[in-house]
Amino acid sequence: MSGKTISEKILARQSGNSNLSPGDIVWAQPNVAMMDDPLGPKMIEHELRRLGNQIKFPERIVVISDHCAPPSTILQADLLTLTRNWAKEYQITRFHEYEGICHQVMVEKGYVRPGELTVGTDSHTVMGGALGSFSTGIGSTEMLGVLITGEMWFKVPETIQIKFDGTLPDGVMAKDLILRVLGDFGNGGLTYRAIEFSGSTIDEMEVDQRLCLSNMTVEGGAKAGLIQPDLKTFDYIKTKMEPGNFESLEPAYPDVDANYCESKRYQTEEIRPLIALPHNPENVAPIEEVEKVELDQAYIGSCAGGRLSDLVAAALILKGRKVSSSIRMIVCPASRTVYQQALKQRILDILYESGAIITAAGCGACGGGHSGVLGANERCISSTNRNFKGRMGDPSSMVYLASPLSVAASAVTGKITDPRIFLD
Amino acid sequence: METVIRGRVWKFGDNIDTGQMAIGQYTRQGVEVYAAHCLENLRPEFPGSVKPGDIIVAGKNFGSGSSRETAVLALKHLRVGAVVAEFFSRLFFRNAVNLGLPVLECTETHRIEEADQIELSPIQGKINDLTANITINTQVLPEHIMKIISAGGLVPYLENTYIRQNESTY
Ligand code: SF4
Numbered sequence: 253m254s255g256k257t258i259s260e261k262i263l264a265r266q267s268g269n270s271n272l273s274p275g276d277i278v279w280a281q282p283n284v285a286m287m288d289d290p291l292g293p294k295m296i297e298h299e300l301r302r303l304g305n306q307i308k309f310p311e312r313i314v315v316i317s318d319h320c321a322p323p324s325t326i327l328q329a330d331l332l333t334l335t336r337n338w339a340k341e342y343q344i345t346r347f348h349e350y351e352g353i354c355h356q357v358m359v360e361k362g363y364v365r366p367g368e369l370t371v372g373t374d375s376h377t378v379m380g381g382a383l384g385s386f387s388t389g390i391g392s393t394e395m396l397g398v399l400i401t402g403e404m405w406f407k408v409p410e411t412i413q414i415k416f417d418g419t420l421p422d423g424v425m426a427k428d429l430i431l432r433v434l435g436d437f438g439n440g441g442l443t444y445r446a447i448e449f450s451g452s453t454i455d456e457m458e459v460d461q462r463l464c465l466s467n468m469t470v471e472g473g474a475k476a477g478l479i480q481p482d483l484k485t486f487d488y489i490k491t492k493m494e495p496g497n498f499e500s501l502e503p504a505y506p507d508v509d510a511n512y513c514e515s516k517r518y519q520t521e522e523i524r525p526l527i528a529l530p531h532n533p534e535n536v537a538p539i540e541e542v543e544k545v546e547l548d549q550a551y552i553g554s555c556a557g558g559r560l561s562d563l564v565a566a567a568l569i570l571k572g573r574k575v576s577s578s579i580r581m582i583v584c585p586a587s588r589t590v591y592q593q594a595l596k597q598r599i600l601d602i603l604y605e606s607g608a609i610i611t612a613a614g615c616g617a618c619g620g621g622h623s624g625v626l627g628a629n630e631r632c633i634s635s636t637n638r639n640f641k642g643r644m645g646d647p648s649s650m651v652y653l654a655s656p657l658s659v660a661a662s663a664v665t666g667k668i669t670d671p672r673i674f675l676d
Numbered sequence: 677m678e679t680v681i682r683g684r685v686w687k688f689g690d691n692i693d694t695g696q697m698a699i700g701q702y703t704r705q706g707v708e709v710y711a712a713h714c715l716e717n718l719r720p721e722f723p724g725s726v727k728p729g730d731i732i733v734a735g736k737n738f739g740s741g742s743s744r745e746t747a748v749l750a751l752k753h754l755r756v757g758a759v760v761a762e763f764f765s766r767l768f769f770r771n772a773v774n775l776g777l778p779v780l781e782c783t784e785t786h787r788i789e790e791a792d793q794i795e796l797s798p799i800q801g802k803i804n805d806l807t808a809n810i811t812i813n814t815q816v817l818p819e820h821i822m823k824i825i826s827a828g829g830l831v832p833y834l835e836n837t838y839i840r841q842n843e844s845t846y
Contacts, residue, residue, distance in 0.1 A: 275781075277818050299831065304838045393774060397830055400838055405821060407769065444766035475766065 255507025257411040258478045259446040262386040262504050266369045267406070274410040274513070281403045282312065284363050286372035287395060288354045289317040289331050293338035295373075295392035300399060307342055308402035315339040316357050317349035319615045324622035352587025352613040355379040355555040359463065360589050362492035366481035366503035371398060375470045376555050376637065382459065382466035383489060384481035384503055386446070389470065409446045409475045410513035412437075416453035418520035423672040425565060426461035427557060427635065427655035429453070430468040431526040432518065435536030442472030445513065448506060449479050453520040459488040460561040467556045468637050471533040480505050525670055527633075528653035531641040539658055539670050549632040550575070550663035551644075552656050553584030553611075554618040557635025562656040563594045567602040569660035569674050575607035576666030582624040583608045584616035608663070620644050626651070633662045679822055681778055681796040683731040683757040685788055688718065692734055693741030694768060697750045710746060711753035728755035731796070733788045735761065739768020748775045758796055760785055760803065760814070773821060776829035782814035798822055 256264070260272045267278035287293060292315060300307075307313065317335045320328035332349060339347035351357050355376050358364045366384035370377065373395050380387030390404065398404050416429055433442075447469050454462065462479050469477030479485075481503045490498050525539045552558060552566050563583065575581045583603050585591040591613045594600045600610055609624075617624030618636045626632055626645030632652070634644065639651035652668060661671035696717055702710040715722045732751070738761035739747060748771045751759065758778035762785055772779040780798050788794060792807035801816035817825075827833035 275815065277821055279818075279820060303831075303834050306838075391770075391774075393830055394770075397834060400834055405773070405824075407766075473766075 254511045255509035257446065257506050257510045257512070258384065258448060258480060258504045259386050259409060259411055259476055262367060262369055263406055263408055265367075265502070265504070272408050273511075274408050276408045278406055278408065279403045280369055280406050282371045282398060283365070283368035284312055284314060284358075284370045285395065285398045286314040286316060286354060286358055286363070286370070286374075286377065288372070288374050289319050289321070289335050291373040291392050292395070293335050294331060296396045296399065297334075297338055299396055303396075303400055307399050310343060311345075312402070313342075313344050313399070314346040314358065314363055315344050316347070316351070316354035318352065318354045318357070319619060319621055321350045321614050322612055322622075328621075350588070350612075350614070352585070352590065353555045353558070353615055355467070356559070356586040356590070359383060360492060360587060362489055362494065362497070365489065365493070365497075366485060366501055371395070371404070376467055378470045378474065378477050379463050379467040379555055381447075381469070381476050381478040382462040383485055384479060386476050386478065388476050409444050411446045411448055411510070412442065413448050413450065413512040413515040415451035415515070415517040416449070416520045417451040417517065418453055419456070420453060421521055421523065422675050423525050423657055423670070424520075424523050425655040425657055426457065426464040427468075427653075428523055428526045429518070429520070430465050431528055431533075431536045431653070432523055434468065434472050434528070434534045435526070436516070437472050438534040442469060442474040445474055446476040446478060447474050448512070449477070451517070451520075454479060455482065458561060459484055460559045463559065464556050468533065471637060525655060525658050525672065527658065527668065528639055530639055530650040530652065533638060533653055539654060539668065542652070542668050543670060545631065545652070545668040547579050547633055547662055547666060547668065548630040549624065549626065550579060550581040550659045551584070551617060551624055551632055551634040551636065552659055553582070553586065553616050553634075554636035555586060556637035557656055558584055558586035558590065560590050560593050560599075562635055563590070563599050563603065564597075565656040566660040567599045569657060569664065569671060570606035570608065571602050573606055573664050573674075575663045578666040579663060581606070581608040581663040582611060582617065584611045584618075584623060585613045588613045606663075617644050633659050633668060635659050679798060679826060681731070681758045681798070683729040683794065684727065685731055685733050685790060685792045685794055686719070686722065686726065687788070687790045688715070688732060688734040688738075690735035691737045691740050692718070694739055694744050694747035695741050697739075698744055698746035703744070703746050707746070707749050707753045711750040714750040714754060723754065726754050726756065729757040731757050731794060732759045733761070733785050733794075734759065735785060736763055737761075737765055738763070739765045739772070741765070743767035743771065745771050745775060748772050748777050752777050760788075760796065773824055774830040776825050776827065776832070778825050780814050780817065782812060784812045787812055
C-alpha cells in the first residue's frame with residue numbers, strides 16, 4: 253500500500269474509512285459548513301422548510317454576509333436582512349456580517365483548522381487549504397444536503413505536488429507564484445485535482461501570503477489547494493481559536509511515499525513578476541511584456557490580495573510617492589481585523605497620503621458588487637483573483653491581475669508597471 | 677439493492693463538452709427546446725432518434741466546459757438511461773448524480789461498439805455487452821450513490837429519506 257496525501261487522510265477520517273484512494277466515492281461529514289449571502293440561506297431556506305426544517309449539526313454551520321455588505325442597492329440590503337434573520341431563526345451562533353470577506357473571517361475566527369474538512373457555498377473556500385484543511389466550494393443544493401444530513405458525498409481527488417524551492421526574488425509575491433502555476437497548468441490543468449504546495453519557499457512564507465496561493469488554485473479548476481501545517485500555521489491559528497480547541501487538533505500530514513499523479517518543481521529565484529491578461533486568470537504573461545498599457549483604476553483587495561501583507565507591500569511602493577492623477581487607486585481591506593491592523597501599523601496613513609481611497613472591508617468591487625465598479629472600456633490592474641469578462645463591472649472593461657506590488661507600482665505611473673523599478 | 681440498467685449504445689468521442697448537450701443559443705428557451713438540439717452538432721440524428729433507455733458511451737473527459745446543469749437536464753429529458761465514459765469532468769459527474777442521471781466510469785469504453793445492447797451493474801462495477809458477449813469492469817458506484825441516482829437526484833432523495841421518515845415518526 254502506498255502512502256497517502258493530506259486529502260486522502262482527511263476524507264478517510266471524516267468518512268470513517270481507513271484507507272482511501274483517488275476515485276473512491278465516500279460520504280463524509282464536514283467539520284464546518286459555511287454559507288455566504290448570495291448563495292447561502294436565500295438559496296436553501298424554502299427547500300429546508302419543506303424538507304422538515306431540521307439542521308442536523310447547527311454548531312457546525314457558519315453564516316457570513318460579505319458580498320453585499322455594506323449594501324449599495326435595496327436588493328443587497330434585503331439579502332442581508334434575509335440572511336441575518338435566517339441565522340437568528342436557526343440559532344446559528346457563528347454569524348458575521350460587516351466583518352469582512354467570508355474566507356478571511358473563516359481563518360481569522362479559527363473556524364478553519366488543520367486536518368479538518370471544510371465546505372462553503374463559494375468557490376474560494378479552497379483558501380482554507382493553506383491551513384491544512386481539506387476545504388472546498390459546494391453548490392447550494394449540496395449545502396441543503398449538508399444542513400439536513402450533516403454529510404455529503406465526495407469523490408477522492410488525485411493530488412498534484414507543486415514545490416517551490418529557493419528565495420522569493422525582489423518584486424515577487426505569492427500572487428506571482430500562483431499565476432505562474434495557472435499559466436503552466438492552463439485550461440483546467442488542475443481540474444478536480446487537489447494540490448499540495450511544499451518546498452523551502454513555502455516553509456519561509458508567512459501564512460498571510462500562503463492563503464493567496466491556495467485561494468487561486470480554484471482558478472485552474474482545483475478542488476483543494478493544501479499546504480501541510482507547520483509551526484507558522486499553528487502560531488497563526490493558536491490565538492484565533494477558542495480555549496481548549498487548539499489542543500484537540502488532529503492535523504494531517506502527507507506520507508513521504510504519498511502517491512501524486514504529477515509533481516512539479518520550481519526554482520523560485522527564476523520567477524518574475526507576472527500578470528494575467530483579460531479575460532482569464534490563466535492568460536499569464538511577464539509584466540514587462542505589457543508595460544505601458546494605460547489604466548483607469550488600480551485595486552487592492554479581495555480574499556486573494558487584500559490582507560495585511562498585501563497592504564504592507566503596496567505601502568512599500570507608495571511610501572513617499574503619489575498615485576498618478578490619471579488614475580484612481582482603491583484599497584479594500586479583506587476584513588475589519590486587517591483594516592484595524594493596517595490602521596495601527598500606520599499602513600493606511602501611507603496609502604492615504606499617496607492618494608489611495610480606502611473603502612469598507614468586504615468583497616467590494618472584486619465581484620462587481622460595489623465600491624469601485626468599472627465603467628465601459630475602463631482598464632483596471634487588480635490584486636484580486638478573477639478577470640472574467642465583466643467581472644468587476646461593464647462587459648467591455650478589462651481587468652489585469654497582478655501582485656499588490658505591481659498594482660501599487662502601476663498606480664504611481666498610471667500604466668502597467670514592473671514593480672522592480674521602484675525597489676532598490 | 678442492485679440496479680441493472682439495460683440499453684442500446686450511442687457512441688461519442690473524447691471531450692464532449694456541456695455546450696454540445698445544452699447549446700447556448702437554445703438554453704433560455706426551456707428544456708424541450710434545448711433537448712431537441714442535444715448533441716446535434718456531433719450527430720445530427722441523435723436528438724430525434726434516441727430512445728428512452730439508450731446509453732451514451734464516450735471517451736475521456738465527458739461533460740467538460742461550463743458547469744451548466746442544463747447539460748444533464750437535456751439528457752434526462754431525452755430519457756437517456758445512463759452515460760458511460762472513460763472519465764467525466766468533475767462538475768458534470770456531481771451534477772449528474774445530484775440530478776439523478778446514472779454515470780459510470782470505465783477505462784475500456786473502446787471495446788463497446790455503436791448500437792450494442794449493454795447491461796450496466798454500477799454497484800458491482802460491471803458492464804455486460806450482450807451483443808459482443810463480453811464483460812468489462814468499471815468503477816464501482818457505492819450503494820448510497822445509486823440511491824441518490826435512483827431517487828432522481830439529491831433533493832428527491834432527501835425528500836424520500838427525511839419527509840417519509842418524519843411522517844412515520846408522527
Ligand atoms: S473577495 Fe471576491 S473572490 Fe473573494 S469571496 Fe468576495 S467576491 Fe469572491
